[in-house]
Amino acid sequence: MDKIECSNPNCYSLNPETNRFCQVCSAPLESVFLWVTGEPLVGAQFERLYQERYSLRGPNLLLDLQPGRQPLSAEGIPAEAQPYLRLFPMRLHLPQIHAVMPVGGQPRLVLTQVPLLPEEYGTSTPRWKPVQLLGKGWGEATGFRQLSWLWQIARLWPLLSYQQVAGSLLQPQLLRVEGPVFRLRELVNDGGQATLVQLGELFSRLVPTTQPVVRGLMERLCEAMSQQQITSAEELLQRVDQGMDEFRHTWNGQVNVVALTDPGPTRRRNEDACYPSPQQGLRPTGTDGLPFAIVCDGIGGHEGGDMASNLAIETVSQQLNPRVLAKVDTKVVTEELATIVCNANDRITQVNNQQQRQERQRMGTTLTMTLLRDYEVFLANVGDSRIYWITRYGCYQVTTDDDVASREVRLGYNLYPQALKQPAAGALVQALGINASSLLHPTVQRFPLDEDSVFLLCSDGLSDNNLVDHYWHLEILPILNGDVDLATANQRLIDLANQKNGHDNVTVVLVHYQVAPAKTVAGNGRPEPAVLPEEPTTKGRRGQIPATQGRRGQIPPIPPPVPPSRPSTPVKSNPRPKSLPLPLALGGLAAGLVTLGAGGWLWWQETNQRDNPLYLSTVINPAPPAFQPALVLSEFKGYVNTLAINPQGDQLAIGSEDGSISLWQLPGGQPQRFLRRTGVSVMGVTFIRNGQQIASFDRSNLELWGVNDGRRLGQLVGPKGVVTAMATNTSGRFLAVGDANGALYLWDLDTAAATPSFRQELPELGKIDALAVSPDGTLLAAASQSQQVVELWDVPSRTRKYTLTRKDFRHGMWSVSFRPDGQVLAGGGGDGKVSLWNVNTGAWLKTLKAPGIVYSLGFSPDNALLFTGTGTTSPDSPVITLWNPAKGTALQTLKNHQEAVKALAIAPKGRLLVSGGLDNQAIIWQAPE
Template sequence: MQNPVATINCPNPQCQTPNPLDHNFCQKCRTPLIKRYLRAMGEVIDGDLGGAILVGRYLSKGNRILLDTQPSLPPETTEEIPEAIAPYLKLSPYKLHIPQVYGLIRRSHTRHPIWLLDQVPVYSGGVDSSVEGQLMPELAAAWKTAPALRQLNWLWQMAQLWHPLNTYNVTASLLTPGLLRVEGSIVRLLDLQQDNVTPTLQQLGELWSQWVEESQPVIKNFLAQLCQQLDTGEISHSDQLVALLERGIPECGSSQANAYQVATFSDTGPSRRRNEDSCYPPSGSISATQTNDLLTIVCDGIGGHEGGDIASSLAIETIRERVENLSANWDWHPTTVNLELEKSACIANDTISQRNDTEQRQERQRMGTTVVMALAHQYEIYITHVGDSRVYRVSRTGCHQVTLDDDLASREVRLGYALYREAVQHPASGSLVQALGMGASGMLHPTVQRFIVDEDCVFLLCTDGLSDYDRVEQYWETEILPILDNQLDLKTAAQRLVQIANSKNGHDNVTVALVHCQVKQGESTEHQLSAPAAASLAEDPSFGDPSRIKTQRLSSNPAPKRTGMLLGIFILMGLFGGVAYGFVSGLLPKIFLSSAPKQSPAISETPPQPPNDSSTPELGGRSLLLINSDTTKDASGKSIPLLLRPGFDQSNSKAVLGLIPANSVLQVSQKKQILEEKWLQLKVCSLPQIASKPSPAKSPQKPLPQLNQQAPAINKSSAVNQKNTSTGTYRLVQPGQLGWIRETEILPLSAENSTANTTQLGKCANPVSGSTASTPKRKPSASP
């Protein structure tokens, strides 16, 4: 008896017709079939023959590769996140290189569930059907035939991954050749391997030394000496290794010629009366360059009754003027470019915020915008984003989303709380955690990524009018891939993507920008890279100083296990999901406001608590502090409100007890060393009489919405609010409250003679419980 023909269900919710796997389109509605290949973890399933369908859904292709035949349905998940799975979630910002957890399979004859990994290095489209479903080649096997720039590019990516993986004790993944796969110029890991012992950079040098003899002549001596310096310990830090590799990349990059062309198109869509999106170059235009830098920007305005189009236009104009005026004078060092792109986003943020204040926009009339931009220069392209507009990278072997949405679903994943496919099912999953114009730029965290362009590819920048409901994943092969073979011109492709968004989604404005990157390899040369000098970096002012870049990499020092989760919350929230400054004010950002709110119990997110330790701080004998100001300075010297927090998670807007007014008396009860910072636990003894009652102008603090709350969904055009003063609209702390603050923030505000005893400054009250959080409102999920 022959097995029935394997089929895959149409992803169109209105169709769901099973179609043979040898077809690329649904035979009924002509929707492109999404072929989602997964890799099984857990107990070995090698006994499952190719062609078998597990639990009625997953088609076994052999070698642990499975095909989901019902990709539009959510997979089975669990509330308990196993320890071995957590690193995948917390490393989700690196999903271009690291697989993500999809779901699990429970089988009666296995003791443990079989976990499934998504976005694994498996050929799934854009290639000959004979290799579809097969693993991509190992890096070692592809090394010999790779150009010199690509070889350095692969090493550079590995060096950048060293510290993030080391943070979660999975660095062994970079030392296991079988796990190192490549998709063109991108290094991709097959899975994550737990560290049994602490890996060292010497071991990385030993692995790289195996590839020296097959390296391209131009980098052979460079790599040999690099490996020697790793072996002797001259290179002792992953950032030092990254810096040395970045010195060699420009010399190899000069051997190839890059040309860039961009096409943009924007449309109001069938259901909106006004287009709040904006783009640069202007919609319908074509720009190209072979020598000059090429800037592309896409913004999705958030404006409620009015203002979204103004905010997006302001962002475009502010960023364009700054970047184009400065780029001619940049030295194009990666650190300089990253910093300037971040500054540009922050300046645009402040421009919109000031416009809100000048026009006295309140509540739902306040405006904001998302932004994604690409800056192409020679052999590299820089991607910057804030919000949930996206950038995808399309090559001949695949399509990958390279940005991580600044929304609640993504935040839940990177904090290790939920799988993405589970998180997006909640009503608030698409609510933004940051966008331009929400508040002061001090709490804004733009994300900047750098890509070495050594192969033909297309970067798609788009608003969620197109990206919602997996439309890019469905249509990239038919609408974007032909660009690479000159079968479709860029302008037509942009227009067709907008038409797909309007006909298949149609719920929002839509804007797309296509950046076509073309590479021409130069003639081979006998020139060799100069030897890397690790010691010379000590004299380089750009290396070793505390970076001003908000998206800087994590510290190389592995955190103790007891603070691993805390470290993840600190760094990942700072890097990729920093909550806008306005979120911790008494005004709830407009993206959470609804015209007809429905109340439901709020389930608060518990802030990280300090470890149990009764040690007493030594503050020069001071146990009571008299505070002389309600503002202090952050690490950059910028004025910020003096806030008391219940824990150490500064990025969580809900984790604020209140503002400490001037002339308050505080008692020091504990001191903690968290990473490289000292924190004090303080109890509020007394407040000045004039400030003992909250001002009527100050409204209660409102928390970020939680995914497990129920509230009516609204669209992204609800209002954005921000605080208008340096201290914000926080409630005041109350006598008896107990909380935490950085030592560097509080001590400069206590007078030299504030060593007075309790009799002089008053007695401390007993701690009181915090108030109950109010229920937030939401915008709809950006995913189905």
């Protein structure tokens, strides 16, 4: 095992490569993997210095054993390096040149920040590399994300074409995705021959796995490119933008912002400024407003830097009108941000001129800002203050410093590590207040968002010495995991900058964007139900901004397998048949063998059926109840997200997107009381303790309520992450909760213990979206919309009993339910499939095909029927279906909901059903006794 040198320049001690922190100074250890372009290195000769510095880990992979030191690099810059250098500002999508290595006397590019697949790491195992090939990730992605990836490729196309490397986008093995971000493994020269026709042909191969909500658009785009009806990347971008714009008005999310600034341990004056100011926190915007944040760093050595930074903040915050920008085209937003930045420059320049400041006396400032609107973020920057985009998949610097080092790279004169060695490397080439706006070129970017994200805006007091790259997973990733609040994380970053750097003022603004439940719009204009439950607002010392809404696509349904036909019953033959000709006699013998085999098959089938827990419903074979709508409850201002019926069958609890939790009398549907009328969207309600109490959860809290008096009894403490799913057993004795981090919790409410009696971490599932507790509380089933499995856990022994899955699952599991006798588990998928499993053996029993995403399901109390609530963009999909699960047949379809059926509850006697949907209403259904 090799030793890795600590990157701390005051330490440089050697550590085992398996260590995450230096054993001497406790600094984070870097595992810097480098990709060498060209032929495999196995058996190749390279100089001894390189052999001592870099450890060969794969055919083209090296591990840097001294990541904190200047890279070893040969003199000169080969021609194949030019596209990487000139495309330096696009490093969100492209790897960067670390060095040039002489291999066999020929220069080879050594790349860093390369999106590598697990199999490309050779003998090493990466700590944090969730990378997929685009082709593999495509079928698993939502419709919006598929459009987002295409949008990013269209944005790259003209830039790569100009450098004659657009052919890189036509090689499937080079196309990678890291969550929401599209990336390339390396660039290849195409001689300028790549065309949009070829791009259209490439993406046409992905059409079969494109989500239905955007498949029609994808087909039209591919055909238009192939037929040369789309002849420019700009036109392709416009068409993709139009497709994404259909998602806009139903997007749902939330944004929190906190800001801090500090003069640092060595400066007497703070020349930094930020918006929102740390003193006033974040002032809530209205529903038409947009959240924005700004960081400015007065230029060091320029008199009046603090005045310049504050003038810039004042100008931008006064002239930027979020209410107007919320309603205009994206191109207008981009142009308006550039204009406002130039106006701030004019104001500072005017003061400089009025005060007759010359040359180094002129005050100036950097500026970087973010503006979030619906599913997109706009970024603007001038100078060297930075913006980092952090998701669970990685940390990306999305701004490029306006300094000498970056300019040298963009012009193709130098590699970035070498450019940083120049004496004037950090000198700014543009800033606000120094020159006229006609000479100013602010950079304004836009990115689609469909992933929980943190945008870190900071001055160089934090970003110097690569502190963000070294510490993001320790200080910022916990925000996304729900382990630290925004204000605490911000203060820790300030402290880190003062401790590790300490040479300058430091300002940090954290913008936390959270994806929340959303409806989507299909081509017919009908809303489509949400994919992700809402997540909680991170609570800190600052305010919060309401933000926007989002949607997800679906995948094409696959028909269930056709069951084998049942053989006919054998017929007795005449005991003394007439003699037959030989051919007929042989035919008779064959028929007899077939009859005998059929009889044996029937005997085996009957025996096997008696061991099949679905056999019970075959024997009962009930006449289906004829459910009819008895009452519609439409007093809700938002979706009916969740509902529950108490064990006695005489009370109904409803939780709505409008924040209300209400109680109703059954069977008549008379209103009883509201436990609360407004607040954050309620995502789950359930009766507990034999109907005496109610548990509920929203994006912020897991609360308990008294049923008789409607009082709030307090919060249930336990989950560290955001609660995303909840379930109880029939009596309400056992309460299970799942969170966004993949953790399960279960309480035995008959005990006085306040802590969960069962807890299990399932990080491989990610966010828990569906839970079910067996009737006796001994089994817990958990599922996720992002995974194709159901985890079945034995609670008393704390062991995994089964991992249940099917090869044809293609869009995750959305709902799970135990049959009342605990013998069968049902799981509903995003592709409409409902799979039934034998709880005792883990064997798959049958698959039903419902018309859309299976949001909810449940069995009748007599174990004989299964109810599913579904919905998609199809007008025929928002239905409730009653199934005979043993036969796999639909017995009745209820179609009164206009939008997706989000929740179902069946009364104990099985003759009363309540459904809730995205059409803001609940329906009580009754069947005659």
